[in-house]
Amino acid sequence: xxxxxxxxxxxxxxxxxxxxxxxxxxxxxxxxxxxxxxxxxxxxxxxxxxxxxxxxxxxxxxxxxxxxxxxxxxxxxxxxxxxxxxxxxxxxxxxxxxxxxxxxxxxxxxxxxxxxxxxxxxxxxxxxxxxxxxxxxxxxxxxxxxxxxxxxxxxxxxxxxxxxxxxxxxxxxxxxxxxxxxxxxxxxxxxxxxxxxxxxxxxxxxxxxxxxxxxxxxxxxxxxxxxxxxxxxxxxxxxxxxxxxxxxxxxxxxxxxxxxxxxxxxxxxxxxxxxxxxxxxxxxxxxxxxxxxxxxxxxxxxxxxxxxxxxxxxxxxxxxxxxxxxxxxx
Ligand SMILES: Cc1cc2nc3c(=O)[nH]c(=O)nc-3n(C[C@H](O)[C@H](O)[C@H](O)COP(=O)(O)O)c2cc1C
Numbered sequence: 001x002x003x004x005x006x007x008x009x010x011x012x013x014x015x016x017x018x019x020x021x022x023x024x025x026x027x028x029x030x031x032x033x034x035x036x037x038x039x040x041x042x043x044x045x046x047x048x049x050x051x052x053x054x055x056x057x058x059x060x061x062x063x064x065x066x067x068x069x070x071x072x073x074x075x076x077x078x079x080x081x082x083x084x085x086x087x088x089x090x091x092x093x094x095x096x097x098x099x100x101x102x103x104x105x106x107x108x109x110x111x112x113x114x115x116x117x118x119x120x121x122x123x124x125x126x127x128x129x130x131x132x133x134x135x136x137x138x139x140x141x142x143x144x145x146x147x148x149x150x151x152x153x154x155x156x157x158x159x160x161x162x163x164x165x166x167x168x169x170x171x172x173x174x175x176x177x178x179x180x181x182x183x184x185x186x187x188x189x190x191x192x193x194x195x196x197x198x199x200x201x202x203x204x205x206x207x208x209x210x211x212x213x214x215x216x217x218x219x220x221x222x223x224x225x226x227x228x229x230x231x232x233x234x235x236x237x238x239x240x241x242x243x244x245x246x247x248x249x250x251x252x253x254x255x256x257x258x259x260x261x262x263x264x265x266x267x268x269x270x271x272x273x274x275x276x277x278x279x280x281x282x283x284x285x286x287x288x289x290x291x292x293x294x295x296x297x298x299x300x301x302x303x304x305x306x307x308x309x310x311x312x313x314x315x316x317x318x319x320x321x322x323x324x325x326x327x328x329x330x
Contacts, residue, residue: 020241021240021241022241023241024240024241024242025241025244026241027241028241028242028244029244032244041053041054048093048094051086051089051090051093051094052090052098052100052101054086055083055086055087055090055100055101055104056100056104058079058082058083058086058104059083059100059103059104059107059108060312060314061076061079061083062076062079062080062083062107062108062111063107063138063140063312063313063314064167064220064312065079065111065220066107066110066111066114066140066310066312067140067167067309067310067311067312068167068220068221068310069167069168069220069221069224069309070220073114073115073118074115074118074120076111080108080111080122080125081124083104083107083108084108084124084125084128086104087101087104087105087108087128088128096132099315099317099318100315100317102135103138103313103315105129105132105135106135106136106137106138107138108125108128108129109129109135109136109137109138110137110138110139110140111125112125112126112129112137113137138313139313140310140311140312140313141310141311141313142308142309142310142311143308143309143310143311144307144308145266145305145306145307145308145309148162148164148166148268148305148309148311149162149263149266150162152263152264152266159260159263159264160260162263163259163260163263164311164312164314165269165270165271165312166268166269166270166305166309166311167220167221167270167301168221168224168268168305168306168309168310169221169224169225169226169268169301169302169303169304169305169306170224170303170304170305170306170307171226171303171304171305172226172227172303172304173226173227173267173302173303173304177265177267178201178227178229180261180265181258181261181262181264181265181267182199182258182261184257184260184261184264184265185197185199185254185257185258185260185261186254187257188250188253188254188256188257188258189253190250190253190254191243191246191249191250194237194250195237195250196233196234196237196238196246196247196250196251196254197231197232197233197234197250197251197254197255197297198231198232198233198234198294199229199230199231199232199258200229200230200232200288200290201227201228201229201230202227202228202229202230202288203226203227203228207287207288208222208225208227208228209222209223210287211228211230211284211287211288211299212225212228212301214276214280214283214284215272215273215274215276215299216276217272217273218270218272218301221270221301222301224303225270225301225302225303226302226303226304227301227302227303228299228300228301228302229258229269229299229300229302230284230288230290230296230298230299230300231251231254231255231258231296231297231298231299231300232251232290232294232295232296232297233246233247233248233250233251233254233294233295233297234247234293234294235247235293235294235295236293237250247295247297248295248297251295251297251298252297252298254297255271255297255298255300258300259271259300262300262302266304266305267302267303267304268302268303268304268305269300269301269302269303270300270301270302271298271299271300272298272299272300272301273298273299274296274297274298274299281296284296
């Protein structure tokens with residue numbers, strides 16, 4: 001009898017705890033939804049930061065095109081037009097001094113210079129650039145493999161500055177190298193050391209192609225990738241409702257560490273978003289046999305790099321753009 005009462009009590013405590021987490025999670029997701037609707041750039045393109053982000057995405061498409069393996073001239077005409085329109089509109093509303101917007105102009109000039117010998121006239125682009133004659137062409141670095149990995153053993157500031165995604169793959173990454181990189185990535189911190197991250201290595205070309213077709217961000221280089229690392233985060237490690245972002249926060253920290261580790265071991269890699277619809281996410285779980293308790297956080301294409309290749313410049317914001325002091329800044 002006493003034992004039965006104890007069991008009942010334990011079941012009641014567990015039920016109450018689950019009910020609390022369910023209610024917290026429902027409140028938290030409602031809050032997230034409200035915050036998203038009120039602030040997501042996609043819904044508020046009139047705001048300066050959202051307009052700037054759209055321009056950065058626009059120039060990024062062209063930078064990728066400029067640095068892609070098997071680049072073909074004449075690419076991205078629609079993207080050029082779109083970017084010019086965005087820059088025109090931004091400058092009319094917010095002025096001409098924004099560094100990221102000026103980089104967009106620089107990328108457009110690099111695009112024009114690449115097409116200098118081409119028969120197709122580009123009068124609109126020429127007029128656009130003539131009106132912004134003080135902005136030089138962007139330089140997308142062309143590097144040898146040795147140069148790209150030259151800061152491997154350098155102090156952290158140089159090492160961190162040398163890491164870039166690489167969309168050029170020419171060889172197979174040995175299994176031991178993947179294992180060493182994951183071992184190094186495991187030094188990443190995690191909430192209460194719960195170590196949410198898991199890594200699924202896709203080395204079957206047909207699964208890779210299916211994954212990339214679903215993901216949509218690897219046109220022009222995905223088919224060269226030797227392996228794809230799918231980083232997931234185990235939701236089993238989440239302990240209460242307010243932790244609804246924890247799998248992505250902890251997974252994201254792991255991804256960054258893994259990227260540094262891959263760079264350290266001389267592996268070319270490109271981080272890929274996993275911003276997909278629920279249907280695509282469910283389908284990928286199925287064909288990759290990833291259990292449903294693991295949320296896919298990020299996908300990383302990798303391979304050994306060729307002897308030389310181009311890298312997108314991807315300039316960063318200034319410290320003053322991102323650093324805010326709350327208390328005087330002593
Ligand atoms: C969350 C995330 C998602 C990304 N998705 C893609 C992608 O789908 N396709 C791609 O070519 N690059 C992708 N990238 C790579 C970024 O374009 C790249 O990291 C950025 O331009 C900065 O360049 P860097 O890493 O060379 O310094 C992604 C990067 C991150 C962090």
